[in-house]
Structure formats: C-alpha cells, structure tokens
Amino acid sequence: MTAIAAKNVWKEYGDRVVLERVSLDIAPHSFVALVGPSGCGKTTFLRMLLSQETPSRGKLLIDGEPLPREPTPDRGVVFQRYSVFPHLTVLDNVLLGFDFAHSRFLGRLIGRARKTAAEDAHRLLEEVGLTHALRQFPAELSGGMQQRLALAQALMRKPRVLLLDEPFGALDPGIRADIHVLMQRLWHETRMTVVMVTHDLSEAFRLATRVIAFERPNVTAEAHRFGASITYDIPVHRQQVTGDATLA
Amino acid sequence: MRLINRTPNRATGLLLTAAPFVLVLVIYLVFSNQRLAENPDDKLLPAFATMFATIKRMASEPDLRTGDYLLWLDTQASLTRLAAALAISTTLAFAVGIGIGLIPYLGRIFGQFVAVLSMIPPLTILPIIFITVGLGETAKITLIVIGTAPALIRDMALRVEELPAEQIIKAQTLGASTWQIILRIIVPQMLPRLIDSLRLALGSAWLFLISTEAIASQEGLGYRIFLVRRYFAMDVILPYVAWITVLAFLSDRLLRWVQIAAFPWFDQARKR
Numbered sequence: 226m227t228a229i230a231a232k233n234v235w236k237e238y239g240d241r242v243v244l245e246r247v248s249l250d251i252a253p254h255s256f257v258a259l260v261g262p263s264g265c266g267k268t269t270f271l272r273m274l275l276s277q278e279t280p281s282r283g284k285l286l287i288d289g290e291p292l293p294r295e296p297t298p299d300r301g302v303v304f305q306r307y308s309v310f311p312h313l314t315v316l317d318n319v320l321l322g323f324d325f326a327h328s329r330f331l332g333r334l335i336g337r338a339r340k341t342a343a344e345d346a347h348r349l350l351e352e353v354g355l356t357h358a359l360r361q362f363p364a365e366l367s368g369g370m371q372q373r374l375a376l377a378q379a380l381m382r383k384p385r386v387l388l389l390d391e392p393f394g395a396l397d398p399g400i401r402a403d404i405h406v407l408m409q410r411l412w413h414e415t416r417m418t419v420v421m422v423t424h425d426l427s428e429a430f431r432l433a434t435r436v437i438a439f440e441r442p443n444v445t446a447e448a449h450r451f452g453a454s455i456t457y458d459i460p461v462h463r464q465q466v467t468g469d470a471t472l473a
Numbered sequence: 474m475r476l477i478n479r480t481p482n483r484a485t486g487l488l489l490t491a492a493p494f495v496l497v498l499v500i501y502l503v504f505s506n507q508r509l510a511e512n513p514d515d516k517l518l519p520a521f522a523t524m525f526a527t528i529k530r531m532a533s534e535p536d537l538r539t540g541d542y543l544l545w546l547d548t549q550a551s552l553t554r555l556a557a558a559l560a561i562s563t564t565l566a567f568a569v570g571i572g573i574g575l576i577p578y579l580g581r582i583f584g585q586f587v588a589v590l591s592m593i594p595p596l597t598i599l600p601i602i603f604i605t606v607g608l609g610e611t612a613k614i615t616l617i618v619i620g621t622a623p624a625l626i627r628d629m630a631l632r633v634e635e636l637p638a639e640q641i642i643k644a645q646t647l648g649a650s651t652w653q654i655i656l657r658i659i660v661p662q663m664l665p666r667l668i669d670s671l672r673l674a675l676g677s678a679w680l681f682l683i684s685t686e687a688i689a690s691q692e693g694l695g696y697r698i699f700l701v702r703r704y705f706a707m708d709v710i711l712p713y714v715a716w717i718t719v720l721a722f723l724s725d726r727l728l729r730w731v732q733i734a735a736f737p738w739f740d741q742a743r744k745r
Contacts, residue, residue, distance in 0.1 A: 277642050296645035307637035311742040312661045322647040324657065332653040364741035382647055 227288055227299075227385040227418045228253045229274065234283035235452065236269055242452035243269050247283070249437070249455065256412055256419045258429035261439035265453040267422045268390060270439070274420060275302055275388055287386065298322070301384030301417075305391040308375035309363045315374055316359040319346040322381040346381065353377045353407060369400035373407065380415065387412075389421035393428065405432060435460050519708040528712040543697065544716075551694040552720070554610065555682055558617030562678075563671060565622045570629025571659055576651070584630070591623030595681060599688070608689040613682070620681040621674045628670045633659060665736040672728050679721055 229251040236244040244266040251257055259267040272278040273285060276296050285292045287299075302308075309318050323342040324333045334342055350356050353373040363371055372392055379387060393401050393408075409432060412419050423429050429436045438457035441448070481489055505518035519527075532544040572579040573587065598619055602612045636659070644654050686695030694717055701709045733740055 275642065275646070277638075296642055298646060298648035300646060302643060302646050304639045304643070307639035308643060310640065310643075310658065310662075312736070312738050321644075321657065325644075325648040325650075325653050329650070329653070332649070332657040362738040362741055364738060364744075378643075379646070384646070 229386065229418060229420070230284075230286040230289075231270075232284040232286065234270075234273070234280045234285060236266065236273065236278070237281040237452070241449040244439070244454065245452035246454045251418060251420070251435075254416050254418055256432060256434045257421070258433035258436045259420065259422045259439065260424065260426060260429050260436060261453065263424070265439040265441060267439045271388055271390055271420060271422050274386070275300060298326075298382045299384055300386045300388060301379035301382060302388045302390070303372065303375045303379050303392040305394050308392075309371055309378060311363050314360050314362055315350065315355055315366070316343065316346060318363070318374055319350060319377050319381055321378065326382065346377075349377045349380060350374075352411070367400075369396050369404060372396065372404060376408070376411065380411065383415070385417060387415075387417045387419045389419065389423075391422055391424065394424065401428070408432060430461055433461055516705040516707055519711070524708045524712050527706075527708040528716075531709070541692075546692050547694045547697050547713075548716070548720070550690075550692045550696075551682060551686065554613050554617065554686075554693070555678055558614045558682075559621065559671065559674070559678055561614070561618050562622040562625055562674070563667060565618070566625035566629045566670070567660075567663065567667060570626045571633055571655060571663060573626070574630035574633025575655065575659060580630070587623055587626050587630075591627060595620035596684060599685065603689065612689065613685040616685045617678055617681045621678050624677075625667075625670055625674055628673075629663065629667065632663065632666045632670075636662065665732050665739040668728050668732040672725050675721060675724060675728075679717065683717075 229249075231247050231249040234244060234247040235242070247270065259270060261267050269278065273280055274292070276292055276294060279294065296302075310321070313321065320334070320339070320342055323346070327338060327342075328334050333339075347356065347359075350359065353376055355370060355374055355377065358366060358370065363374065366374065375392070393404055396404065405428070411417075421429075421432065426436075436457070436459045437455055438459075439453045440456040441453045442451045444451055501518065502521075505520055508515045508518050509520060528544065532542060535541060536543050569583060569587070573583050574580070595616060599616055602615050602619075606612050606615060640658060641654065644658050649657070682693075683695030683698075686693040687699040690696035694713055698710045698713045
C-alpha cells in the first residue's frame with residue numbers, strides 16, 4: 226500500500242520544457258492511467274517515477290520519502306518491448322529477481338535454494354498461464370506471452386509500485402482483452418499501486434481507477450518554452466470491485 | 474519479372490556457386506599447360522600433379538636437413554601463435570570492452586584512448602616490438618594482439634552500448650548490483666556477439682601472423698612461403714596459400730557452429 230506524490234515537478238532538456246507544474250497525489254493501491262498525445266511527456270513522467278530520469282525542479286515522493294536516485298526493486302516495471310531477457314528461458318527470467326536478491330556474488334541460486342525459488346516462480350507462471358513454456362526462450366513466445374512473462378518477472382520481487390509503459394500497446398485486440406483481465410486480477414491480489422502509460426483511452430478507462438491526461442498548451446510562438454502539464458484528472462467509479470471473481 | 478525477384482532453383486544454384494571456382498581452376502590449367510608445353514622446367518605455374526607431389530612430400534616425409542614434417546610443423550607453429558594471440562585479444566576485448574560500454578567512468582578513461590590506439594598501424598610498431606621483446610614467439614603474439622585487440626575492444630564496447638536501455642533498467646528494478654548485471658545480463662549476451670567479432674578479426678589476425686612470420690621466424694606457414702620464394706617454388710607457395718585459406722575458412726565455420734550450438738537463443742532472437 227504505497228502512495229506517490231509529485232510536488233510541482235518540471236522536466237527540461239536544455240531550454241526545451243517537457244513537463245511543467247506537475248503536482249499529483251496518488252492514493253495507495255490506486256491504478257492510475259497516464260494518457261495524452263505523443264510527445265506530451267507521459268513517458269518522461271513514468272521514467273522519473275522509475276528514477277531512470279530525474280526532475281529538473283520539484284520533488285517526487287514515495288510514501289513521503291524522496292525517490293531514490295536509481296531504480297530499486299520496490300518499483301517494478303514492464304516496458305512495451307525489451308522487458309524480458311532474450312538469453313534466459315521463461316523460468317530463468319522469472320527466477321532472476323530471486324537470484325539477484327539471494328546470491329550476491331554468483332548472481333545465481335544453486336541447489337535447494339533454487340528449487341524452492343523455482344516452486345514460487347512456477348506458481349507465478351501458473352497465474353499468468355505460462356507453465357507449458359518453462360524451458361522456452363522469449364523469442365519463441367508470442368507478443369502476449371512475452372508481456373505476461375514480463376509481468377510475472379516484475380512481480381517476483383513483490384514491488385510496492387508497478388510502472389507500466391504502454392505494456393499492451395503492441396498486442397492484438399483479443400489477446401489484449403485477456404491480459405487486461407489478468408492485469409486487474411494481479412493488481413487486486415497484490416495490493417500494488419500501479420501507474421500505466423497508454424495511448425489507448427478505452428484501455429485507460431477499462432483498467433484504471435483514475436485517468437490523468439497530459440497536454441501541452443496550444444501556443445505556436447516558442448512552443449518549446451511551454452511544457453505539458455495535467456489537463457484532466459478523472460476518477461473512474463466502478464460498480465463492482467475490480468479484479469472480482471466475476472471478471473476472471 | 475524483375476531481376477531482384479528471380480531466384481535460381483536448387484540445381485542451378487549449386488551450379489552457379491561452383492562456377493567461379495571451376496572457372497579459376499580451368500584458367501589456371503590452360504595457362505599452366507601452355508607454359509609447361511613450351512618449357513617443362515617452368516616454375517611459375519606448376520602442374521597440379523607437381524604441387525600434389527610436393528605437398529605430399531612435405532606432409533609425409535621428414536625434411537632431409539632437420540627431420541621435421543614441414544607442413545605439420547608449420548601448421549602447428551602458426552595455429553599455436555594464432556590461438557594464443559586471439560585468446561589474449563578476446564579476453565582483453567571482453568574485460569575492457571564491457572567496462573567501457575557499461576561503466577561511464579571507465580568509458581571516459583579508456584574510450585578515446587583505445588579509439589586513438591586502434592588508429593596506429595600495427596606494422597609500424599613491429600620494429601619497436603622486435604627491439605623491446607626480441608624476435609621470439611612473444612614478439613609474434615604481441616603483434617597479433619596489438620593488431621586485433623583495439624578493434625575487438627571497440628566493437629565489444631559498442632555492442633554493450635547497443636543493448637536496450639530497458640534491459641539494464643529492468644535488471645535494476647529486479648535488485649541487481651553492477652556486478653550481478655555484468656555477470657547475468659551482459660556477459661551471457663556478449664559471448665555470442667564476441668564470436669561474431671572474432672570471425673571478422675580472423676582476417677587481420679592471419680595478416681599479422683603471416684607478416685611477422687615472414688620477417689622473423691624459423692617455422693610457420695608464413696615463414697615457409699617467404700622462404701621458398703627465393704627459389705621460385707610455386708609448387709610450395711600455391712598449396713600453402715590454399716591450405717591457409719582452408720584453415721581460415723574452417724575456423725570461421727567452427728566459430729559459427731559453436732555460436733549456434735552454445736547460444737540457441739541468439740539466432741532465434743536475431744531472426745525476429
């Protein structure tokens with residue numbers, strides 16, 4: 226149960242302003258969708274939450290503490306592409322988080338510890354429906370399976386916040402609908418706070434409890450001097466609890 | 474139909490592939506026969522039978538003066554030098570290249586330095602090598618290392634930088650330290666790429682090997698062809714050139730095979 230706060234955050238590259246005056250409070254266990262046209266800085270904002278980039282001005286807080294200056298395991302991520310490691314099998318991809326946590330020098334668990342971890346990984350892979358592909362490499366999987374693997378991999382470290390950068394953007398509509406159901410169930414079970422960037426409005430409203438739109442002001446003179454900021458902040462009310470058994 | 478859309482069938486394809494090889498052989502035969510008809514002692518374009526007899530003698534009969542089987546002695550000497558030098562080069566390339574490509578501080582220290590080093594024509598350093606480490610095996614191996622390592626290092630650094638930034642970020646969100654990222658993410662993904670670079674470096678490695686053997690050596694494939702050049706012994710030189718080509722070709726194929734067998738995921742990922 227983790228809250229995120231942005232306090233008057235700006236992001237500038239040289240004299241080009243990407244984001245300005247972004248202030249935002251995200252309640253614990255919310256599912257926030259960031260939407261907006263291409264180049265509106267929604268991905269930049271996500272990268273700042275990931276510590277891949279730092280704000281030029283302002284503060285980002287997680288549970289009231291300033292964000293660490295580099296990515297940490299309490300914030301998991303799924304990208305649109307390159308989220309899983311091509312040289313590792315499905316099982317090894319999911320075990321990776323465990324390997325890193327428990328084997329400082331080898332970076333790889335061996336023997337009994339690995340077996341126990343593999344059971345956990347197996348449970349998680351069952352949840353995302355990949356147990357039939359344990360020994361396959363990502364290149365042998367479809368796009369949808371790769372993203373489900375990426376989700377399982379990210380969840381293995383039990384992050385408090387899950388950041389999603391257009392995770393389902395490249396998927397076919399049918400597969401996307403399936404993975405939406407999965408995503409909601411995982412969100413409900415894990416009690417994570419989720420922030421998702423998407424350019425698909427219907428996806429945003431289907432999954433999120435809150436939709437936030439970024440937009441640049443409509444100026445033509447010296448447009449680069451004006452960054453995008455939040456223009457809409459829409460709470461989404463649901464009649465039933467998301468992730469309820471009826472959905473799955 | 475457009476030329477770009479026409480493809481030969483299997484039989485025609487094989488024929489076309491064989492054509493240039495056959496053509497070269499035929500041209501050689503024609504000119505060789507012509508010269509030998511005019512002068513049976515001609516040394517420039519020896520008959521295949523002569524070359525075969527010569528190389529068979531060098532492979533199966535001990536040399537009158539030294540008692541060595543010259544072809545195998547030369548092959549062993551050359552391949553040993555090549556293997557030792559490339560082992561050093563690839564180890565260097567791996568360690569330094571990954572450092573430069575992954576760790577900004579190391580990149581700043583060594584990046585430009587290696588870029589400048591790689592511009593020095595290695596043969597110009599050869600006299601320096603001979604003066605400092607003498608004419609022995611060390612000198613030969615040093616030249617090949619100096620000739621191949623800088624390019625391999627730069628290549629490795631570039632390929633590390635080419636890895637999607639997402640992978641490195643993702644590893645960090647899974648809690649990886651720098652060391653763990655090197656060990657589990659970078660090294661296993663760089664090994665098959667190193668084989669690619671090594672295949673490309675083989676050409677220049679042979680070049681430097683032959684050069685140094687030509688200048689200072691007592692045995693080796695390059696030494697032999699430059700030695701017998703004095704006697705216009707084309708019946709030795711031509712088969713030796715063919716043999717070196719076969720060795721280079723086989724080592725290239727071997728590396729490719731290792732790449733496919735040891736890193737099945739690499740080819741799959743590349744095809745997508």
